[in-house]
Amino acid sequence: MKFSVLGPAGTFADAAAKAYLKQHPITDIELDYHATFDQVYQAVEPDGIGLLPLENQLDGFVLATLQRLQVADVTEIGEVTVPVNFGLAGRVTQLTDIKRIFAQFKTEGQCQKLLSQLPNAQIITTSSNMISVEKLQSGEPGDAAIIPQSQMAVQEFPFKLDNVADQDDNATRFIIFKKKPAPLVLPVTSTVGATQRTYKYPLFITPPTEEPGVLYQILSYLAQSKLNLVTIMSLPTRQQIGIYAFYIEISITADQQASLFDTLNEMNQHYQIHPLGFYAV
Template identity: 30%
Template sequence: MLNIATLGPKDTFSDLATKQYIQAIQAKEPLQTTHIQYYATLSQTFEAIGKHCQLGVLPIENLSEGYVQVVLDQLLDTKLSVISELLLPIQFSFVGFCEQISELTDLYVQFVAHGQCSEFINGLEGVQIHMTQSNIESLVLAQKKGKTAGAIIPQHALSQASDAKLIDNDVTNYRNNQTRFLVLSETAQARIQGKEYKTTLVVNNKQDCPGVLGNIVSAFALQKVNLTSIMSRPTRSQIGNYHFFIDIDGHQEDAHISAALTEIQAQYDVTVVGSYIKAINTNGNK
């Protein structure tokens, strides 16, 4: 049995991403049985990987909101490996349990979803905003609150809000909104020849050396390595001292990437979080 940790309850976007990954597993291994273990927070989900579950599926980046900081911070100091990435289209709806929008007093919204639906939320007047840990929790809390409450929920969860009086089917800021998810494991995955890869790594600037970012970029540029993203995160040792979370195209075993990493590792502490098959973006520009 393959136990997979993800953010619950059922029907969160994390749950959808996990089920998408399970379909890919079972397409290769039809006899593989799986079980999804739901956790209340992203931190609890991360901590369960390698303890209670062999794998975990976590959101790492949204098209409009950027990186999910709580997950990013966990990756900065982990022994887990990224073994896969998934891209999931993300669209949100508003459901209200009042007869008119003017009667709305309380809105429940997941903390990451808030930024992705900020245009709609900012247009509400006199409404108290309640942040939640998951989108389905938002719906449950709004239903409990009653006729003056509303929630931002995934479009695919509208069937669970049949008692709603008001529905706005799409309140997402961007029509082509999507989130990238990472699949993490204690064990790195073997390379498959002929596949396009991406590598995630962390450069730890513990010594607070000057010119770190310039040296990193120069090392990759010299070897013609394509950097797809760089995100700095504070080391929490002193103001102005940062670690760097980096995504690059290619596998860590590729000769030009290996050469660049060797140069960087001679100066800084580098952790390769994983090399994994690059997800295909099928979202387009709808």
């Protein structure tokens, strides 16, 4: 069984995959590394699982992942959050000598304080933090890279600056998924001894038209059923300007499952609902 993640080894995605496997041991599993998020998704086999970053504490949701979830037939089976920090390494002797800096596309948004000190440096976007390391290894004098803090001790460069993220307590949340459609509702599981356990139900809801109060109407269903909304994001449907889909995450306890599924069935009469899974957190 393959576990497809953003690679190469050493990325935060790699750390997240290993953290998930520590929490949820799976026998006979192989980490399968790929260079881009799209390649990760495409590589997931029918009996395999994949991992994609969903949300960063400093830079918000990962748009590429949300856009994929909006149209993909996937079932999320879990999530894992890992701490994230960065260092700056360079082929320079001082900060002001940097001419080019390699940074993964989400990393850039997490290190704005550092980059504001380098207004003349050319920022070159990479697909992963370990690709930034590789670019610097084969780079030229004047090059630098923002790399995982864990790599600072193992990489040899003339200039190093530790802990360059905008906050020390940064973290990224990843989702683990299978490539198969998620059902709208599931059989209600036993709540014996599990009522304090928290479950998450992520989904997209798309109204048929844009009209005043449409979001209020959607949220009213959840409020009336006393279902806890923990996330909401809007994304264009790309079919018509002004029509948006809403990415929503609902958090419930085990004894709220019947209420959740009854509410979803009712909402499905009025909106297009794209379920993404149901899992314990």
